[in-house]
Amino acid sequence: MPLAIETKGLTKDYRSPIKEPGLWGGVKSLFDRKYKDTRAVDGVTFKIEEGELVGFLGANGAGKTTTLKMLSGLLTPTAGEATALGHVPWKREPAFQRSISLVMGQRSQLWWEIPAYETFKLNQAIYGLDEADFRRNLDELVDLLQLGEHLTVPVKKLSLGQRMRCELAAALLHRPRLLLLDEPTIGLDVVMQKAVREFIKSYNKRSGSTIMLTSHNMTDVVELCKRVIVIEKGRLLYDGQLDKLVERYADHKIMRARFTTDVEPADLETLGTVVKYEDRTVTIEVPRAQMAASAASMLRSYPVADLNVEEVAIDDIVRRLFSHK
Amino acid sequence: MKKYWVAYQIALQETLQRRSTLIMDRLGGFAIVVSLYSFWTALIGDKTSFLGYTRAEMLTYVLALNILRSFVFTGRGWQLVGEISSGKISSYLIRPLHYYGYALALDMAQKTVHVAASIFEVAILAWLTGGALFLPHDPATWLLFGTAVVLSSLIFFFLEFMISSLAFWTSESGGPLFCFELFLQFAAGAFFPLDVLPLALRKALEMTPFPYMVYFPVRVFLEKVSSAEALRLIGLEALWLAAVFTGAMTVFARGVRSYSAEGG
Numbered sequence: 001m002p003l004a005i006e007t008k009g010l011t012k013d014y015r016s017p018i019k020e021p022g023l024w025g026g027v028k029s030l031f032d033r034k035y036k037d038t039r040a041v042d043g044v045t046f047k048i049e050e051g052e053l054v055g056f057l058g059a060n061g062a063g064k065t066t067t068l069k070m071l072s073g074l075l076t077p078t079a080g081e082a083t084a085l086g087h088v089p090w091k092r093e094p095a096f097q098r099s100i101s102l103v104m105g106q107r108s109q110l111w112w113e114i115p116a117y118e119t120f121k122l123n124q125a126i127y128g129l130d131e132a133d134f135r136r137n138l139d140e141l142v143d144l145l146q147l148g149e150h151l152t153v154p155v156k157k158l159s160l161g162q163r164m165r166c167e168l169a170a171a172l173l174h175r176p177r178l179l180l181l182d183e184p185t186i187g188l189d190v191v192m193q194k195a196v197r198e199f200i201k202s203y204n205k206r207s208g209s210t211i212m213l214t215s216h217n218m219t220d221v222v223e224l225c226k227r228v229i230v231i232e233k234g235r236l237l238y239d240g241q242l243d244k245l246v247e248r249y250a251d252h253k254i255m256r257a258r259f260t261t262d263v264e265p266a267d268l269e270t271l272g273t274v275v276k277y278e279d280r281t282v283t284i285e286v287p288r289a290q291m292a293a294s295a296a297s298m299l300r301s302y303p304v305a306d307l308n309v310e311e312v313a314i315d316d317i318v319r320r321l322f323s324h325k
Numbered sequence: 326m327k328k329y330w331v332a333y334q335i336a337l338q339e340t341l342q343r344r345s346t347l348i349m350d351r352l353g354g355f356a357i358v359v360s361l362y363s364f365w366t367a368l369i370g371d372k373t374s375f376l377g378y379t380r381a382e383m384l385t386y387v388l389a390l391n392i393l394r395s396f397v398f399t400g401r402g403w404q405l406v407g408e409i410s411s412g413k414i415s416s417y418l419i420r421p422l423h424y425y426g427y428a429l430a431l432d433m434a435q436k437t438v439h440v441a442a443s444i445f446e447v448a449i450l451a452w453l454t455g456g457a458l459f460l461p462h463d464p465a466t467w468l469l470f471g472t473a474v475v476l477s478s479l480i481f482f483f484l485e486f487m488i489s490s491l492a493f494w495t496s497e498s499g500g501p502l503f504c505f506e507l508f509l510q511f512a513a514g515a516f517f518p519l520d521v522l523p524l525a526l527r528k529a530l531e532m533t534p535f536p537y538m539v540y541f542p543v544r545v546f547l548e549k550v551s552s553a554e555a556l557r558l559i560g561l562e563a564l565w566l567a568a569v570f571t572g573a574m575t576v577f578a579r580g581v582r583s584y585s586a587e588g589g
Binding site: 069072073074075076092094097098100101102104107108109111112113114118119121122123124125126127128154 | 327328330331332335338339342343412413415416418419420421422582584
């Protein structure tokens, strides 16, 4: 498979003014302004093949959005290299711009006072789509995103979910080969989140486009992405299959046991870390190496009615990564 | 070019859609014209002329200001500052589009609506004041005036664009833009003809692009300058336009390079 994205040591520093607190701090900063350099992305290297759907994860401020902005050509890196669809993104060549789209959940490209259809017509002209292509793509998007009657209503009158779907349609009208999605389900209710997720999955399958997605919604990631890239404080922490994260970052498994009579939870601490005991059911985190022995001991020493051993849920692991635990 | 034409059409729709903003804008402009008219009428008093302007010429100057304000002083500066500060400009920078062309298309839409409204207002005012206006008979004057005004409008657009582009480096670029607009009104002759000013100050202002925006075009219209002089002024305007266009493009391109695409 040809590469859609390749980065080598991608680095971005930001410079921001520092202001001491209070009024006097404000006066001082008028005459003697100090600046602080912050490294938002620090030597990130990865490759993404065409057609992949990759989750890009990290806590707030980890550098996800900055990386997406560099890959879309919005930001010029301080150091390092990147190519996207064979172009250096920040050269902003029209051929590159016609092949990509960046959707930021909190930003809108739609014209506020008039119906979304007008923005679509503008994008038709901007991306040079002929009428037949425009019609075909629009009909398909209207159908997939169930836009129907929303196309003729002024954007300001649409709900957040309706607007987000129009936003996606506007971003996809020109059938980008590379789609960068930054928090596409942010602020949406669960029903709309599911609809948007299903759309992204189906779009990826139908068009074969490469999609890179950031989300704090773990359901998005678990349902859409086989591969994830995790960054922390601008540095690459993990790049690989989502399920392999479990092996790498979960050093324990979860043992759940239901008892026939009451048991003293403190006694169970010898088997692992007791997370919860409720209604004669205990949840214990057990180190992987100790799992077989703990399970055997549990069955031998306690009145067990039912016993389950599970891997730690992926979203728990990613949450732990996010919260630096 | 088609994309800019479509942008113009959509912007036209949006401008018309924002009825209250449009009405408020027009009322504000109308109030300025009425104030200036009353002020100059009081100054002229019983005299037949004042500072070299007859009553008809002065009235024409004031009414022409209303149309010129609508045509020349409607840039996209505040929009650019807002879009840079909020990060909305990102959505334009990643599309195959020249932002300044797009902004110019939007500006043209705004001008279309405002000029149409201002012509209507001027017609009412001219009727209310007895219609004693100065209208040139020579078609060449109209042509020279039209050329001068188009160039003025572009000078203003790119000058404002350049100043607004400072928002790429500072979140406080609203300040310079505000000062620019305030100074502009005075230096362009939008409050009074620059003949009112002391000669030294007027000469100093003539070294800047400001008088080319209102004062010179209206003098061309009032046939206060010969055709040869008008052509010379238009040539100078073209030079100023080239300078501010180059400046605006350079500042904008540098700004985009140093852009930090604020916000998540």
